[in-house]
Amino acid sequence: MKPAQPNQSIITGVTVLQEVVTANVPLGSRELARRLGLEHSRVNRVLGTLVHIGMLRQDESRKYSAGPGIHALSAQSLHASGLIPASLRPLGELQKLGATVALGIVWRESVVYLLHADPGMDLASTAGAHHTFPVQESVIGAALGTSEPVVRWDRADTGEVAWAAAIGTPRIAAIAAVFPRDSVHGRNDTAMGNTIAESAKQIEQNLISATQAARQRS
Numbered sequence: 001m002k003p004a005q006p007n008q009s010i011i012t013g014v015t016v017l018q019e020v021v022t023a024n025v026p027l028g029s030r031e032l033a034r035r036l037g038l039e040h041s042r043v044n045r046v047l048g049t050l051v052h053i054g055m056l057r058q059d060e061s062r063k064y065s066a067g068p069g070i071h072a073l074s075a076q077s078l079h080a081s082g083l084i085p086a087s088l089r090p091l092g093e094l095q096k097l098g099a100t101v102a103l104g105i106v107w108r109e110s111v112v113y114l115l116h117a118d119p120g121m122d123l124a125s126t127a128g129a130h131h132t133f134p135v136q137e138s139v140i141g142a143a144l145g146t147s148e149p150v151v152r153w154d155r156a157d158t159g160e161v162a163w164a165a166a167i168g169t170p171r172i173a174a175i176a177a178v179f180p181r182d183s184v185h186g187r188n189d190t191a192m193g194n195t196i197a198e199s200a201k202q203i204e205q206n207l208i209s210a211t212q213a214a215r216q217r218s
Contacts, residue, residue: 012038016046020056021070022132026063074128083173084114084127086206090199091115091175092123097185099177104140111138114173139164143174150193154181161186163193165200168207175200 019036020027029047033040047064050056054069078084083103091101095117103115110132117123135141143151143164153162155178164176177196179186186192 012042013046013050016043017050017055017070020050020064021066026059026061026065028061028063032064078114078127082207082210083167083203086210087115087175087203088124090202090206091117091177094175094177094195094199095119095121095123097177097179098183099179099185101178102140102176103173104138104176105173106135106141106144107132109135111135111141111144113140138176139178140174140176143176144171150197152189152193161189163196165196167200167203175203 015036016032016038019032027035029044030040032038032047033043036043047056047058051058051064051067054067055073056064056070057067058064087103091103094101098119100118101115101123102113102117104111104113106112111134112132114128115123115126117126133141135145139151139153139162142153143166149165151164153164155162159181160178161181162176162178164174166174175196177192177199179192181187
């Protein structure tokens, strides 16, 4: 829900912070201003504040990259959300069937993957943000953009079939499983649709249980 008077300074700060931490290379203030279409002086003020509080750092060439504060915030956020630990076992079971599995969220116009692993990979080791994809190019984006319990995509170009189901009410994330189209599970549309839906429900229940346990400890 949009507030009556959005705080533009906060919006700008978050926008600048996200642009720096997703760039993969240190960025100068002029480059940031150009990318974001903002005044250079305004970007400079925001960058100085973010360095002051430790979210960013400035190197000897006066370029900016992630600081210790953003790493602490990332760890705290992932722990607080509970999404990754709640998803590991259900997604692991899908992996055992031969699926490439993923857990993702939608941020602005992109899907960001919090977990993404091929069959046989250590799922837990993939925790954290992965490559982003436009919403319309991801089955997870499709699942989060509809009221349908399960979304199925037939990927003729890759010979694969993908299922996705959203988690939570309101929908906070979604999981996906991708199988070769000619595999046993890839051919079993009804059963796999049900399996994906049950996996999403299990993750939601895991989140509820974790929240209840935390309240009892507090």
